[in-house]
Amino acid sequence: MDERTVEVLAKRAGLEKALAQFPDDVTAAANSAEKVSDRVRQSGSTPPPSLEPWPPMVVVRT
Amino acid sequence: MSELHWMTAGAAAAAIAKRELSPVELVRALLNRIARFDPRFNAFIRVEADAALQEARAAEAEAAEGRLRGPLHGVPVGIKDIIDVAGLPTTCHSKVLEDAPPASADAECVARLRAAGAIVLGKLSTHEFAIGGPSLDLPWPPARNPFNRDHHPGGSSSGSGVGLAAGFFPIALGTDTGGSVRNPASACAIVGLKPTYGLVSRRGVFPLAFTLDHVGPMTRTVADNALMLGVLAGRDPIDPGSVAAPRSGDYMKALEQGLRGLRIGFVRHFHETDMPADPEVAAGLEKVARTLASEGAEVVDVKLPPLEDFAAVNRVILQSEAWSIHAEWLQERPGDYGRLARRRLMSGAFIGAGDYVLASRRRSQMIADVEAALRKVDVLLCASAMDPPCRIEDPAAVERTYMRQARTPFNVTGHPALAMATGLSRDGLPLAVQFVGRYFDEATVLRAARAWERAAGTDGLHPPL
Numbered sequence: 001m002d003e004r005t006v007e008v009l010a011k012r013a014g015l016e017k018a019l020a021q022f023p024d025d026v027t028a029a030a031n032s033a034e035k036v037s038d039r040v041r042q043s044g045s046t047p048p049p050s051l052e053p054w055p056p057m058v059v060v061r062t
Numbered sequence: 063m064s065e066l067h068w069m070t071a072g073a074a075a076a077a078i079a080k081r082e083l084s085p086v087e088l089v090r091a092l093l094n095r096i097a098r099f100d101p102r103f104n105a106f107i108r109v110e111a112d113a114a115l116q117e118a119r120a121a122e123a124e125a126a127e128g129r130l131r132g133p134l135h136g137v138p139v140g141i142k143d144i145i146d147v148a149g150l151p152t153t154c155h156s157k158v159l160e161d162a163p164p165a166s167a168d169a170e171c172v173a174r175l176r177a178a179g180a181i182v183l184g185k186l187s188t189h190e191f192a193i194g195g196p197s198l199d200l201p202w203p204p205a206r207n208p209f210n211r212d213h214h215p216g217g218s219s220s221g222s223g224v225g226l227a228a229g230f231f232p233i234a235l236g237t238d239t240g241g242s243v244r245n246p247a248s249a250c251a252i253v254g255l256k257p258t259y260g261l262v263s264r265r266g267v268f269p270l271a272f273t274l275d276h277v278g279p280m281t282r283t284v285a286d287n288a289l290m291l292g293v294l295a296g297r298d299p300i301d302p303g304s305v306a307a308p309r310s311g312d313y314m315k316a317l318e319q320g321l322r323g324l325r326i327g328f329v330r331h332f333h334e335t336d337m338p339a340d341p342e343v344a345a346g347l348e349k350v351a352r353t354l355a356s357e358g359a360e361v362v363d364v365k366l367p368p369l370e371d372f373a374a375v376n377r378v379i380l381q382s383e384a385w386s387i388h389a390e391w392l393q394e395r396p397g398d399y400g401r402l403a404r405r406r407l408m409s410g411a412f413i414g415a416g417d418y419v420l421a422s423r424r425r426s427q428m429i430a431d432v433e434a435a436l437r438k439v440d441v442l443l444c445a446s447a448m449d450p451p452c453r454i455e456d457p458a459a460v461e462r463t464y465m466r467q468a469r470t471p472f473n474v475t476g477h478p479a480l481a482m483a484t485g486l487s488r489d490g491l492p493l494a495v496q497f498v499g500r501y502f503d504e505a506t507v508l509r510a511a512r513a514w515e516r517a518a519g520t521d522g523l524h525p526p527l
Contacts, residue, residue: 001412013411014389018396018404025396025405032405033381033412039374040421044367053422054429055273055303 006030066091067229068524071137071286074232075179078125078136085118085125085136089181092138096183096230099527102211104203105225107143107153109184114138117181133289135179140225140234142218143185144192145169145277146266153201154268155188157398158391160201169266170298171235171277178293183231186221192242192270193218193384194403196454206454207249208525209491213451214460216249218242222280223250227525233290234280239270240376241446241469243278244481248494249451251483251523253287253511254280256469258501259476260305262291263298271383272303273422274376274473283521284482284512288313291504307502316509321357324510327364327439332468336369339448346484346493347445353517354443354510364435364442367428369468375428376470378413378421385410425474432475432498441510442498444468446481450491468496478504480511483520492523 001009010019010026019026066088069077077083093111100106121136141147144154146165153159168176176182187205189195195217196204205220207213208228215224219236223246226234236243238256247254255278262277269275279290291313298304328351333339339347355361366372385392388407396404435442448466452459472479479498487493495514499507515521 006412009412014393015396015408015411017394018392018408021397022401022404025401026408028405029408030412032377033409036374036377036381036409037413037417039370040378040417040424043371043374044424044427047420047423047427051423051426053419054425 071232085121089118105221132178139180140231144268170263189218190403197400199400216246226252247481248446251492255480263301265301271380321359325439329444333445372471381410382418446494446496
């Protein structure tokens with residue numbers, strides 16, 4: 001992820017302080033997120049539209 | 063009575079019930095051992111010596127009157143410090159919560175242990191918030207491996223694994239979101255079980271990732287693990303993830319049934335091609351497979367999705383959910399986190415909603431894949447860690463080995479999974495195996511694990527302190 005994108009996304013997430021104090025950590029976090037997200041997108045075939053996330057919706061009486 | 067520190071929970075409870083052992087004598091012996099050795103291994107964040115002795119005296123008086131609270135009457139237990147113990151702060155091994163107020167109530171898992179008669183010895187080291195570690199930049203030092211203190215003891219339930227291996231207590235509580243019960247079990251040659259998702263209540267445990275978090279028993283023997291699980295398992299209506307388990311109850315019954323008639327699926331590709339394992343780890347796994355076959359099991363190869371796919375789904379879900387918990391602290395006081403936790407927790411800020419939902423949908427597919435495999439076999443056998451424990455003060459090695467493991471698949475799918483030793487490496491470091499079962503069929507997982515323990519004598523692996 002390029003430096004400018006990291007900065008924009010970090011600021012949007014409210015990480016201005018972290019960006020100022022620990023810029024290397026912010027960059028490492030952004031790159032790690034990009035890597036695992038890419039892997040999830042690229043692994044396996046496109047799920048059918050009907051495939052719901054886990055955990056499933058459960059209705060409980062409170 | 064000699065070597066009280068290696069006594070199992072089952073043996074201690076039986077001796078206390080017969081009044082052959084005083085809970086006070088047992089607690090004193092363990093406190094002395096902790097005072098002598100823990101400065102080298104850092105298993106504890108705080109030892110509650112006075113409270114433990116007071117509880118031990120009460121347990122002794124009750125035993126004298128023939129009143130036993132339950133199957134753990136007078137048995138000391140260590141509690142990972144992300145789990146609430148009434149009257150004590152839950153620090154999560156972090157500066158962020160260093161001055162946390164005392165917990166107002168026991169976590170449900172602690173309450174169940176106390177109701178069964180267990181005595182809390184203290185709060186145990188963890189990786190910061192169960193994710194960032196081992197770290198030297200935190201208010202408390204990291205726990206160190208009793209087999210060699212220069213090496214990583216695994217985590218995040220590091221103090222639990224270390225304290226068991228060092229003989230500080232016979233049972234401990236750990237938590238497992240990406241392998242954190244089974245990692246220290248693997249690195250410290252003890253027995254760690256991540257039960258089926260929902261079997262053990264998470265109420266009163268500081269969350270890391272809601273849909274991946276599990277509480278699990280950690281012990282030195284398989285029988286103690288079964289005993290402890292019997293106490294911990296059960297529906298908690300206040301934990302939204304808790305379920306009424308169809309087959310919970312006495313996990314001791316099937317332990318000694320042997321393996322005849324059992325089909326075991328060996329997931330070889332995890333350690334052979336997905337993440338090629340250290341040769342000694344691989345040899346240990348082959349030895350387990352051969353031994354279980356010679357004990358009467360039918361061992362067949364099984365294929366699951368690639369390990370890297372499971373790992374990516376685990377990380378996207380874990381980091382997204384953890385970010386929702388830590389966002390405000392990371393925004394306001396990022397310097398109060400150690401570097402490892404800060405990096406890992408901030409990742410969630412960069413994961414989009416679409417990727418989180420996609421990972422959750424891939425998770426459904428992975429559940430179906432593992433369920434399909436478990437319709438053909440009773441238990442899966444696979445690697446836990448791909449490497450022996452690395453050196454703790456080598457950040458590159460810690461980072462390299464962090465993801466080289468096969469534990470995350472079963473946080474993703476929620477199946478019960480147990481890690482234990484296969485033996486020791488040439489350098490005297492623990493090597494490990496993992497057994498995985500059908501939902502709520504912990505009894506069969508424990509049965510397979512017990513067969514290996516009995517054949518290999520892994521319950522006798524103690525570090526030379």
